[in-house]
Amino acid sequence: MTAIKHALQRDIFTPNDERLLGIVNVCKAGKKKKNCFLCATVTTERPVQVKVVKVKKSDKGDFYKRQQTWELRDLTEVDAKDASKENPEFDLHFDKVYRWLASSTAEKNSFISCIWKLNQRYLRKKVEFVNVSSQLLEESVPSGESQSVAGGDEDALDEYQELSTREEQDIESMMEMCEYAISNAEAFAEQLSKELQVLDGNYMDLSKGHIRALQEGDLTSPKGIEACINASEALLQCMNVALRPGHEKLMAVKQQQLLFAELRDTFARRLTNHLNNVFVHQGHDQSSTLSQHTADLTLPKHNPLHRDLLRYAKLMEWLKNTHREKYEGLSRTYVDYMSRLYEREIKDFFEVAKIKMAGTTKEAKGKFGLHGSSGKLTGSTSSLNKLTVQGSNSRRSQSSSLLDMGNMSASDLDVADRTKFDKIFEQVLSELEPLCLAEQDFISKFFKLQQHPTVPEPEESDGGTPSRTPPQAEKDTVRLMMNKIFQSIETELNSLISLGDKIDSFNSLYMLVKMSHHVWTAENVDPASFLSTTLGNVLVTVKRNFDKCISGQIRQMEMEKISKKSKVGILSFVIGFEEFAELAETIFRSAERRGDLDKAYVKLIRAVFMNVEKVASESQKTPRDVVMMENFHHIFSTLSRLKISCLDAERREAKHKYTDHLQSYVINSLGQPLEKLNHFFEGVEARVAQGVREEEVSYQLAFNKQELRKVIKEYPGKEVKKGLDNLYKKVDKHLCEEESLLQVVWHSMQDEFIRQYKHFEDLIGRCYPGSGITMEFTIQDMLEYFSSIAQSH
Structure with missing residues (x-):
């Protein structure tokens, strides 16, 4: 508001010889919010004219312009609507009733107070102030102007007061700085009068209510905090008033500046002590215990604390701009005590998670040595090997040699157990994520630190003092604070991951998927945030365990x-x-x-x-x-x-x-189920290969028709079936039941046997044509042999 006030004074009121003394950001009550400013002004030349001016931005939004002006003497009534409760609405009665909605109750009250003072100082006709708190209507009229206020001549001169020695010296110093002070005393007096008007009215005049708020205002109640915020902002405005050269030497100015500095230091001490006590108390809070969150594996929520502390955010910004060392001290105190609180809560939380992973019984807790949630596994290897999850019906798998990667055989845990682990691990990450994000958001807002690099840096803060800390440095500060507050998270996560890996090395698959998803989510929000960095570090451990699981399986194969x-x-x-x-x-x-x-x-x-x-x-x-x-x-x-x-x-x-x-x-x-017949026809094929014509093979002594009939008679159907039955038994011994390939192999052997049979028939037909020689059994006989043998077994 200070920046806007200065801009309006410079661009609109100074060219018209007016001074802006009060301002409020408003919109018409009950209508669409088209914001504008109501300004209370006085002219710099006598007779003084007091006005209320409505100012709004141009349609293009690149400059401000006057839209409407009312003389304060035409104002008949100010209605604040409610004197006891906060209400941003108010009415101004001129030629008609204008209903307004202020952007804040504090701005409305400040504007009404300014109207009241101007009315008391300059107007003969008194305005009715309805539903206005008596605290706002404080007497602020200088003693020398009592006649004017009472209805005397506005142009009457104030009573003469002799200058002090120090004031004379101040005047002489100012005259030396002005070239025409001696040659044109009248011009000098006029210039001096205009410049000294900066000290008049509300610029360097802090109300008694503001002073009381700074000295003894209640920092525990919402009303008291708002009063302190308004007072601290008013004090900062007074301290930041731009003085013309030489004004700083005036005794009145120096006294005001000393008063302001004393008020600033007093309030800074009070605020720092109060917030220190809040932080210390919260750090020692023992209300969040393990037993409260065992059943549902949840972390305590800090939203109530954040909500209460955020009421002080504007005061923290004021402290940051006025007492940097106290602001930084409070930051250190907050980190110190909150890190203790979070460490207790996080360790308790991870202890519950480990117990749930290992089994819900007390005896499982003892086996794993989960003492003080240190995360160290002190149980023996045999304890790990005997580990079972309560209520599960584990099954033995033939893959134990492959799956037994860790101290615990994964084959001892069924799908239900792995699903349970997955849910527990997901619950842990789902609880940590909002906890970290909420704390980071609170730190950024409470300590007034930049969160997002895309948000432009404001030209100046609410108190009128430009921010001196660049956005990246403030983001680094947030991350550093988060690292200290949550320093135990990465250690505890790695410990939990180690336990999950020991229970079942295949858990690394679940952890890789879950952790990757949460890292991806965190990076989408802010790739440089504490949460993103921490989960990214832990993901490296999970990926390493996954790779170790794969390598372990390969080693088991080799063994x-x-x-x-x-x-x-x-x-x-x-x-x-x-x-x-x-x-x-x-x-x-x-x-x-x-x-x-x-x-x-x-x-x-x-x-x-x-x-x-x-x-x-x-x-x-x-x-x-x-x-x-x-x-x-x-x-x-x-x-x-x-x-x-x-x-x-x-x-x-x-x-x-x-x-x-x-x-x-x-x-x-x-092989050769009809061995002698195979040897016979191999000889036949050899003769043909040597050049003997096929139809002349039967004239060879060793391969004549008589010899062929003799060999064929050695393989009657009964003997063939007997040989095939022995072959089936042999194959059955070789093959395993799990793969059920016996019938496939048997059918393939049938096909191969038929192929050989047809080959023999073909050779007989080509080499012994017209002989009428045939096998002792047919293909149909063979099919029946294979079928009956398969059925009999």
Whole structure:
């Protein structure tokens, strides 16, 4: 308001030889808010004319202009609406009633007080003041003007008072500074009269009410605080009045300045002591205890404290502009005591979170050594290995070797347990986020520090003193204060993350997704804020744990040992990868850090491929082809079902390996079921390859028709079926039940057998044409053999 007042004086009233003594920002009551200013002015030449001028901004908004003027002598009544309650509305009765709504009650009261003083000083006709507090209607008329106020001649001279020696010296000093003081005494007197008018009226005149507020105003009640705010602003305006050269040497000016300085220092001490006591009391507050927030895992809210303290925000700004050292001292005190309060609350909060993560029983708390919420795990390794979450029905998984990354096997915790952990971790972050944001917002507002770099720096503060601290420095101050107040958060978060990782290394997946989301949210609000920086630091730890989890799984694959006495089946780390992928796809469905998972997938699947081949090569009980066929079939099925796009190439590769090793196993296992017949026809094919014509092969002694009939008779249908039954039993021993590939393999063997049978028939037809020689069994017989054998088992 001070800046506006100066601008109006300079641009509108000084060119018209008027002085602006009172101003209020108003809009018409009951209508759309089109703000303007009502100004109380006096002329600088006698006879003095007192006016109320309505000023508003031009349509373009680049300058102010007079819109309407009323003579104060035409004012008949001022109605403040309510003398006991705060009310920004008031009426001015001129030729008609003008109803106004002030921007604040304080501005309205100050303007009405100014009108009352002008009325008392200059007008013969008294104005009626209705519903106005008696405190506003203070007698402020100088003793020398009592006749004028009482209705005497306005041009009558004040009673003569002899100058003191000091005043004479002041006058002489001023005359020396004025070139025409001696040559044109009349002009000097006129100039002196105009300049001294700055001391008249309200510029360097602080009301008794303001003085009382500064000296003894109540700093605990809303009314008392508002009175102190108004008084402190009025004091600052008085102290910042621009004096002409030489005015500062006048005794009256010096006395006022000394009074103002004394009032400023007195009020600064009172304000500092009061707020110090508030901070100390809050820092020692023991009302927020662990038991109050155990059930729902919540942090105490500080909104009531912030709301109460924000009533002092304008006073803190005043202190910042007038007593920087006291302002900075209060800042240090606030940080010191609030850091103690937050440290207690945060440690208690994290203790509850750890107990809930480890189990809700007292015995779980004891096992983990959660003493004084230090976050240190003092329990033994065996305690961790025996840990169970209350009420959960844990299941054993074949993937224990893959999942047992930490001290606790993740296979001992089912999906419900992991979901419970996820909810607890999310609750922790969801409680911390608004707590930090609310505190940062409060610090910025209460200590008048910049929050957002996009907000332009104001030209000057409410008290008229330009801000001396650049925005970036103030943002750094906010961050430094936040770091001290919440110095325990990062430590406690890392401790909680460590516990979650020990309970189940797969928890790092949940933590990576949750922490990434909260970091992303915080960075969108303010990338340089305390919350964003702290969560970003903790995210590094979470990502490191995630990478450690992946590396641990790969190490477990490399350490996989197989039994020499039992068949291999589906390897534990292959099942483990499937469970990992299922869990990860659920957790990372809409996560910001999907790229981290895709990189981990590629590392894991390559390790799975490599170690399946390693185990297959080392297997003694189970054929290599079976190990490869079954495990790559499982991998292909998993990747096809989950549709992980970054592993499309690996899915195709797994299918290729599966089909190759299936074919290889079928051929090697089936071998030559009709061995003598196979050897016979191999000889036939060898003769043809040497140049013997096919129709002449039957003339070869070793391969004549008689020899062919002899070999065929050795393979009647009964013997063929018996051989196939033994083959089925052999395959059954090789294959595992989990993958259910027995029928697939058996059907492939049937196809291979039929292929060989047709090959033999083809050779007989080409090399022994018209002989009438046929096999002892038909293809239909073969199909019945394969079918009945499969059904019998």
